Amino acid sequence: MLTINGLFAYEILDSRGRPTLAVEAELSNGVRATAQVPSGASTGSHEAVELRDGDAARYRGRGVRAAVSNVRALLLPSVAGCAAEDQKDLDGRLIAADGTASKSRAGANAILGVSCAVARAVSISRGEPLWKTLGAGRAAILPVPMINIFSGGLHAGHNIEFQDFLAIPHGFDTCAEALHAAVAIHTAAGELVQRRGYTLTGVADEGGWGPALRSNEEALALLTEAIETAGFHPRDQVAIAIDVASSHFHRDGRYHLTTEGRALGSEEMTGLLESWMARYPVISIEDGLHEDDWSGWKGLTERLGTRAQLVGDDFFTTDPARVRRGIEERAGNAVLVKMNQIGTLTETFAVVDMARQAGFRAVVSARSGDTEDPFLSDLAVASGMGQIKVGSVTRSERLAKYNRLLELEARGVLRFPGSEIFRGIV
Ligand code: PGA
Numbered sequence: 001m002l003t004i005n006g007l008f009a010y011e012i013l014d015s016r017g018r019p020t021l022a023v024e025a026e027l028s029n030g031v032r033a034t035a036q037v038p039s040g041a042s043t044g045s046h047e048a049v050e051l052r053d054g055d056a057a058r059y060r061g062r063g064v065r066a067a068v069s070n071v072r073a074l075l076l077p078s079v080a081g082c083a084a085e086d087q088k089d090l091d092g093r094l095i096a097a098d099g100t101a102s103k104s105r106a107g108a109n110a111i112l113g114v115s116c117a118v119a120r121a122v123s124i125s126r127g128e129p130l131w132k133t134l135g136a137g138r139a140a141i142l143p144v145p146m147i148n149i150f151s152g153g154l155h156a157g158h159n160i161e162f163q164d165f166l167a168i169p170h171g172f173d174t175c176a177e178a179l180h181a182a183v184a185i186h187t188a189a190g191e192l193v194q195r196r197g198y199t200l201t202g203v204a205d206e207g208g209w210g211p212a213l214r215s216n217e218e219a220l221a222l223l224t225e226a227i228e229t230a231g232f233h234p235r236d237q238v239a240i241a242i243d244v245a246s247s248h249f250h251r252d253g254r255y256h257l258t259t260e261g262r263a264l265g266s267e268e269m270t271g272l273l274e275s276w277m278a279r280y281p282v283i284s285i286e287d288g289l290h291e292d293d294w295s296g297w298k299g300l301t302e303r304l305g306t307r308a309q310l311v312g313d314d315f316f317t318t319d320p321a322r323v324r325r326g327i328e329e330r331a332g333n334a335v336l337v338k339m340n341q342i343g344t345l346t347e348t349f350a351v352v353d354m355a356r357q358a359g360f361r362a363v364v365s366a367r368s369g370d371t372e373d374p375f376l377s378d379l380a381v382a383s384g385m386g387q388i389k390v391g392s393v394t395r396s397e398r399l400a401k402y403n404r405l406l407e408l409e410a411r412g413v414l415r416f417p418g419s420e421i422f423r424g425i426v
């Protein structure tokens with residue numbers, strides 16, 4: 001039996017230059033593997049706790065030395081000598097060692113690092129690709145990427161309120177062609193924005209453009225035009241997804257669209273989104289309403305649910321209990337899956353399986369603060385849900401994931417589902 005011999009953790013820096021963890025697991029056969037932990041900025045309030053040191057003298061309090069030492073002092077004693085191939089048992093032990101509902105004692109960042117590092121060490125030990133180990137018999141497919149072109153909100157200095165305007169290149173036979181289209185659209189979008197007189201300096205947190213546009217709707221109009229300019233059919237070949245990330249501009253029960261000089265209630269927001277769906281090829285809306293606005297979400301789903309993918313990110317926080325409630329109350333119809341929102345692989349797959357059984361879609365997602373670890377691509381493949389959201393087509397923490405998908409496609413084992421994933425809504 002393969003068992004866990006040792007764990008070694010250290011502080012590294014993520015794509016924003018903020019501390020995060022790397023964890024190395026060593027198994028009884030001598031195999032060692034490392035996993036790096038991502039970190040969000042526009043986080044949901046129901047996420048598992050990312051442990052930060054709070055020492056203002058280091059990285060403005062964002063150091064993770066406590067989480068690093070928890071890996072050895074708190075987590076290792078509970079998993080040393082245990083079966084490495086029984087992920088459920090391993091994750092159960094990590095959760096028990098932490099002992100809190102929010103994983104605040106050990107830190108979800110520390111726990112996730114261990115959970116992923118052991119899985120990777122097992123895959124190396126077996127000589128199989130990581131997605132196969134993770135999938136544990138689930139039907140694996142390559143994912144359709146949802147690619148950031150324009151950023152707003154917390155990821156681009158609050159230029160506009162909505163956080164993400166993304167291209168979904170679904171009408172292609174291969175992942176490589178889908179990425180080719182995304183790059184062409186990203187380039188066309190940059191040129192278009194410059195022609196309109198906006199200055200483009202640098203990139204936003206997820207590698208996309210973050211121009212100071214006049215309104216949220218302008219981003220939709222520009223993206224639609226960029227799809228056409230790049231030579232693709234809006235909707236049929238390349239559709240649009242938006243991440244409203246609405247919790248971050250919701251105050252006193254209203255959605256404050258400052259750039260547009262108005263504040264909307266839930267129903268008005270739903271109406272606004274509906275009108276944009278009619279005018280632009282939008283087929284996916286993430287966090288269209290506030291993370292605790294359950295009744296608003298039910299109304300949104302009733303009104304738009306047959307025509308659009310309504311994704312809960314801050315709303316579901318990859319939490320099996322919240323996803324179960326969403327399924328029961330028909331609030332949302334898709335889950336954004338972020339491992340570090342919940343903290344273990346077992347709970348992440350519980351959410352994926354729950355979504356599949358309920359007929360929900362699921363999008364496996366990176367964080368805005370990410371690393372060069374391509375783990376996520378294998379997770380997306382293993383999920384069998386056919387969608388991934390990694391950010392834009394620049395910056396190597398993003399490209400590491402796309403390049404892993406290109407590698408997996410080139411090996412010729414996995415199928416790219418394309419438009420099949422969006423049957424009924426495109
Ligand atoms: P985050 O953003 O990683 O900053 O939370 C990503 C998203 O909202 O989808």
Ligand code: ZN
Pocket residue numbers: 243245286287313314336
């Ligand atoms: Zn989001």
